[in-house]
Amino acid sequence: DTPTLCSAGKAPFTGVPGTDKERTFIAIKPDGVQRGLIAAIIARFENKGFKLVALKMLWPTKEKAESHYADLATKPFFKGLVAYFSSGPIVAMVWEGKDAIKTGRVLLGATNPAAAVPGTIRGDLAISVGRNICHGSDGPESAVHEIANWFAPEEVSDYPRSLDEWIVS
Numbered sequence: 368d369t370p371t372l373c374s375a376g377k378a379p380f381t382g383v384p385g386t387d388k389e390r391t392f393i394a395i396k397p398d399g400v401q402r403g404l405i406a407a408i409i410a411r412f413e414n415k416g417f418k419l420v421a422l423k424m425l426w427p428t429k430e431k432a433e434s435h436y437a438d439l440a441t442k443p444f445f446k447g448l449v450a451y452f453s454s455g456p457i458v459a460m461v462w463e464g465k466d467a468i469k470t471g472r473v474l475l476g477a478t479n480p481a482a483a484v485p486g487t488i489r490g491d492l493a494i495s496v497g498r499n500i501c502h503g504s505d506g507p508e509s510a511v512h513e514i515a516n517w518f519a520p521e522e523v524s525d526y527p528r529s530l531d532e533w534i535v536s
């Protein structure tokens with residue numbers, strides 16, 4: 368199924384992986400919100416040069432958490448993961464830019480904060496895999512799927528920034 372076109376009418380609102388219009392779904396999980404890390408996490412992505420194109424706070428239902436993590440349904444930690452992800456509000460975002468999906472994962476750091484290198488979000492701000500404060504799409508297919516799963520087309524803004532030419536060549 369073809370995603371609805373964004374407001375500029377040129378690209379799907381889920382982005383175009385492999386181009387400067389690549390988009391990724393990034394979420395600050397309930398522990399990140401509770402710990403007051405919203406601004407710190409957003410700053411990492413802003414300072415890097417990525418463009419924020421969608422942002423909202425929402426409290427995931429158990430069902431929504433299950434569908435978000437459906438790929439992990441057979442894992443022993445699945446039940447706890449669903450309880451964790453639906454335990455409070457999250458901040459859901461879409462970030463845009465060259466290699467946003469892969470580089471977004473680099474900014475987050477390894478899934479297990481114990482192995483995440485200092486300088487990354489998880490490496491600097493978390494210690495436990497079950498409380499790793501953030502989520503980021505792990506590939507082009509999941510990025511498109513997750514953006515469409517959490518956002519409606521009209522919630523994603525397509526806008527130019529005059530500084531873009533100073534960030535990407």
Ligand code: ADP
Nearest residue numbers: 439444448477478496497498499501502503505
């Ligand atoms: P990522 O979030 O880095 O894409 P995964 O998709 O492998 O990592 O796992 C999804 C989430 O499940 C992790 O971010 C983490 O919150 C949780 N998780 C992964 N492995 C474990 C584990 N061994 N024990 C508890 N929770 C885990």
